[in-house]
Amino acid sequence: MDQVLGNIDLLFQFPIVNLKIILDGIMIGALFALAAYGLALVWGVMNVKNLAQGDFVIAGGYVSWWLVQHGFPPLLGVPVAFVVMWGIGWVVYKLVITRVIERDLFTSLLATFGLAIMMAQIMNLMFGSDTQSVDLGYPTLHFFDGFIDLPIAKLIGVGMAMSLAGGVIIFMKSSRMGQAIRATAQDARAARVLGIDTEKVYAFTFSLNSAICGAAGAIIVMVWVIQPFYGISYSIRAFVIVTAAGLGNLPGVIAAGLGIGALEQYGSHIFGIGYQQAVAVMLLLLVLLYRLIQQRRNRQVLK
Amino acid sequence: MTSIIDVSNVSKSFGGVVANKEVSLSVNTGAITGLIGPNGSGKTTLFNSIVGYHPIDSGSIKFEGNEISALSVQQIARRGLLRTFQQTRIYGAMDGVQNMLISLPHRKMSIFDALKTFTREDYERADHLLEFVGLYEKRMLKSGDLSFGQQKLLEFAMALMNEPTCLLLDEPTAGINPTLINGLIDRLKRANSEFGITLFVIEHNMRVIMNMAEKIYCLAYGEMLAEGTPDEIQNDQRVIDAYLGAH
Amino acid sequence: MSKKKITLYASILAFSIIAPFAFPDFGTQLATLWLMIIVAITWDMTGGQMGYNSLGNIFFYGTGMYVAALITIGLTYDIGDYTSAAGGGIYEFTDLEYFGGMALGILGAGVFCSLSAIVIGSLTFGLRGPYFAIGTLGVAIAAGELVANWDWVGGGQGIALPVYPGDLDTGKTFFYFLFAAVGIASFLFARWLYGTRFGAAINAIRDDEEKADAMGIHTLRYKLYTWSMAAFFVGMAGGISAFQLIHFEPLESAYQTINLGIFMVVCVLLGGKGTLWGPVVGAILFHLFKEITWNYLLGWQWVALGALIVVTVVYFQDGVMGWLEHKRPEWFGRKVEKKVVSVSQ
Numbered sequence: 009m010d011q012v013l014g015n016i017d018l019l020f021q022f023p024i025v026n027l028k029i030i031l032d033g034i035m036i037g038a039l040f041a042l043a044a045y046g047l048a049l050v051w052g053v054m055n056v057k058n059l060a061q062g063d064f065v066i067a068g069g070y071v072s073w074w075l076v077q078h079g080f081p082p083l084l085g086v087p088v089a090f091v092v093m094w095g096i097g098w099v100v101y102k103l104v105i106t107r108v109i110e111r112d113l114f115t116s117l118l119a120t121f122g123l124a125i126m127m128a129q130i131m132n133l134m135f136g137s138d139t140q141s142v143d144l145g146y147p148t149l150h151f152f153d154g155f156i157d158l159p160i161a162k163l164i165g166v167g168m169a170m171s172l173a174g175g176v177i178i179f180m181k182s183s184r185m186g187q188a189i190r191a192t193a194q195d196a197r198a199a200r201v202l203g204i205d206t207e208k209v210y211a212f213t214f215s216l217n218s219a220i221c222g223a224a225g226a227i228i229v230m231v232w233v234i235q236p237f238y239g240i241s242y243s244i245r246a247f248v249i250v251t252a253a254g255l256g257n258l259p260g261v262i263a264a265g266l267g268i269g270a271l272e273q274y275g276s277h278i279f280g281i282g283y284q285q286a287v288a289v290m291l292l293l294l295v296l297l298y299r300l301i302q303q304r305r306n307r308q309v310l311k
Numbered sequence: 312m313t314s315i316i317d318v319s320n321v322s323k324s325f326g327g328v329v330a331n332k333e334v335s336l337s338v339n340t341g342a343i344t345g346l347i348g349p350n351g352s353g354k355t356t357l358f359n360s361i362v363g364y365h366p367i368d369s370g371s372i373k374f375e376g377n378e379i380s381a382l383s384v385q386q387i388a389r390r391g392l393l394r395t396f397q398q399t400r401i402y403g404a405m406d407g408v409q410n411m412l413i414s415l416p417h418r419k420m421s422i423f424d425a426l427k428t429f430t431r432e433d434y435e436r437a438d439h440l441l442e443f444v445g446l447y448e449k450r451m452l453k454s455g456d457l458s459f460g461q462q463k464l465l466e467f468a469m470a471l472m473n474e475p476t477c478l479l480l481d482e483p484t485a486g487i488n489p490t491l492i493n494g495l496i497d498r499l500k501r502a503n504s505e506f507g508i509t510l511f512v513i514e515h516n517m518r519v520i521m522n523m524a525e526k527i528y529c530l531a532y533g534e535m536l537a538e539g540t541p542d543e544i545q546n547d548q549r550v551i552d553a554y555l556g557a558h
Numbered sequence: 559m560s561k562k563k564i565t566l567y568a569s570i571l572a573f574s575i576i577a578p579f580a581f582p583d584f585g586t587q588l589a590t591l592w593l594m595i596i597v598a599i600t601w602d603m604t605g606g607q608m609g610y611n612s613l614g615n616i617f618f619y620g621t622g623m624y625v626a627a628l629i630t631i632g633l634t635y636d637i638g639d640y641t642s643a644a645g646g647g648i649y650e651f652t653d654l655e656y657f658g659g660m661a662l663g664i665l666g667a668g669v670f671c672s673l674s675a676i677v678i679g680s681l682t683f684g685l686r687g688p689y690f691a692i693g694t695l696g697v698a699i700a701a702g703e704l705v706a707n708w709d710w711v712g713g714g715q716g717i718a719l720p721v722y723p724g725d726l727d728t729g730k731t732f733f734y735f736l737f738a739a740v741g742i743a744s745f746l747f748a749r750w751l752y753g754t755r756f757g758a759a760i761n762a763i764r765d766d767e768e769k770a771d772a773m774g775i776h777t778l779r780y781k782l783y784t785w786s787m788a789a790f791f792v793g794m795a796g797g798i799s800a801f802q803l804i805h806f807e808p809l810e811s812a813y814q815t816i817n818l819g820i821f822m823v824v825c826v827l828l829g830g831k832g833t834l835w836g837p838v839v840g841a842i843l844f845h846l847f848k849e850i851t852w853n854y855l856l857g858w859q860w861v862a863l864g865a866l867i868v869v870t871v872v873y874f875q876d877g878v879m880g881w882l883e884h885k886r887p888e889w890f891g892r893k894v895e896k897k898v899v900s901v902s903q
Binding site: 383384385388389391400401404409412416418420425427428429433469 | 775
């Protein structure tokens, strides 16, 4: 308890610490937001709640890590992870997801939970359970007498996350497929009547989601660490963000992603690193509670 | 005559669309009251407001003299004010008897009563009411397989099983085979007279409502247009215009 | 009850009593099978019968473990001293302290979990469908993480309980019968509950909660009661596990969200959701599958398990009982034209 109070006290004595925490939070939050956007896409378009979201992220990270182990340049990892995870997403869609779209939501939740267990275990068998990361070898910038250190790798990571998000937004707005996806999200039956092949749209959307997650994972492995069983916490964060922001609300997803990144950093600063997972889950419960109260005011339930 | 439901100056809008504007009406205890109006005039919204499906923007709704506009659906249902749905809602995977047994008035039970198995009286009552609506022969069929009209009758029987004080019926004859409508009117009237249930009915079929109701309210564009006996309503120029204008 | 059914029940009971003596090598596995049956039956009370798919019932299992252990220890020693010694100090328990503490501990675990179901449920039952599943999962994960950081109850190290006083095999049989007793009790309880008006009401909540609301059923109250009844049995099962395992720690054995927490759901889906026998049949099948893969698929057992979950959920969701009901409706007394409704079953 004393330690917690001491940590809070530190925030007031050295306001610069806040800046460091917020910066860290925003940088990791940008990557949470990517995974969350993928989730919102799949959730909104085909009403599938994907609990294997985080495992796609981790798998993308391992693709990039494997490339670096075999002598390829690290920055190549991001596009390659995007492509490889696109393929894996497509296979997963054809084997599993296509059969759960029409079913109740618990079915998709549980099926993807099973998938998450499988993926985590396969990665564990393939790559071992140690944490891994890729070192880009760039220097770190220091500000405020060394109070704030900003590795260039992180800046590059955030930059790539932003350009990926931007690319996806432009794609969704202007391409034919993007329009078809948005039409299907609004009313799948109407879209079918108008001649849109919704099965194709679903397959594309799920693969795109998987690819976005994969690219996010490839960035994460450059700036933080990955481990086969880290997936579930990314899935939970994606759920927190989407639940807080709502579907089809991209600015909301980004804002919530950055906010959650910052809140988590504060949480682990105040309570200690041992509570990081607990803080993520607590945020989930708080967001659910908040939405619950909000809905109750309209005599609706959260479903 | 005392009134059981008092709606005064109720307004409800969804976003910018005003569904009900300053609506006032009262339903007399033990009577059959009708609510008519062209499509989109806010009848179902008013029903939903009364049974607590959504909060109202302003005004007051009283049931048996107590304010209920801030209560939830269950709290209102537990006071004995029940509604049926325009699109019927029955338990499609269960048979007719199971549907009836589920509809026992749980509000009158303590948890110890609820933890009893169904009694012979429960079954007899269920059979009796199914016979009352003419579904006795079909009582063992999966109710999802019944026709739309039969499902409506089942929902009506379920409502009766629940022993309400007052029942709000949303278009009871819509989708029912015209040859069966007279029988249904008769049953609604008997539910009113024999079981003493106050009825408040939304109806599109003019012949039905004129036959049944003692008093009729007419909504148009979310506002109360006219009220009166069936004769007065039938001859009210504003009502005639509203219906002609809307079609 | 018909004669056939009585024979069936009697032979199952007889087999349950003989089993640990007939297969002494599998004592622990058989006890675990009963544990699976308990958690599956109780999961189905909310998941299958009421339509609330909880992924957090493991919370009651873990909490039951801790409550039972803390009661037993607390009755004889100071809990803080005991846990900080982490099994290092000399803490003797007499037979009375051990068995008396165990009896109170297991019962207390059940009661505590019942009450916590009411507290947690009054918040989470506002959530529907997948949100309920995720919310309850969140509760279970959060509880595990918090307990793992709580030094007074042993932190991440967990708690070591005294060993069964007596010989090892007697201990195994003892725990087998404890689990079996709770398992049979939970089965009989569920069997009775589903035949009551209350049982019909929770089915109504499953099929159309809004309609149930509109009919004046106390939906929230009934949901809370059901979950708290389920939690009572799970809590007791957790309590027994604590003594059987002797040493347990928070994340891997108590709040084991992705192990037992998900196994119970798979058991029910495999056997048939919303049926009385489904969870039992499913638990047996699942346990067999798990034991076989754990023994023969070195390293790949978890992958096989994930695959089993996916395949069950995607291709075989009605489960064994649902499939049988479809194939042999007459076994389930489904006839379209039945003359009279039997009042006493």
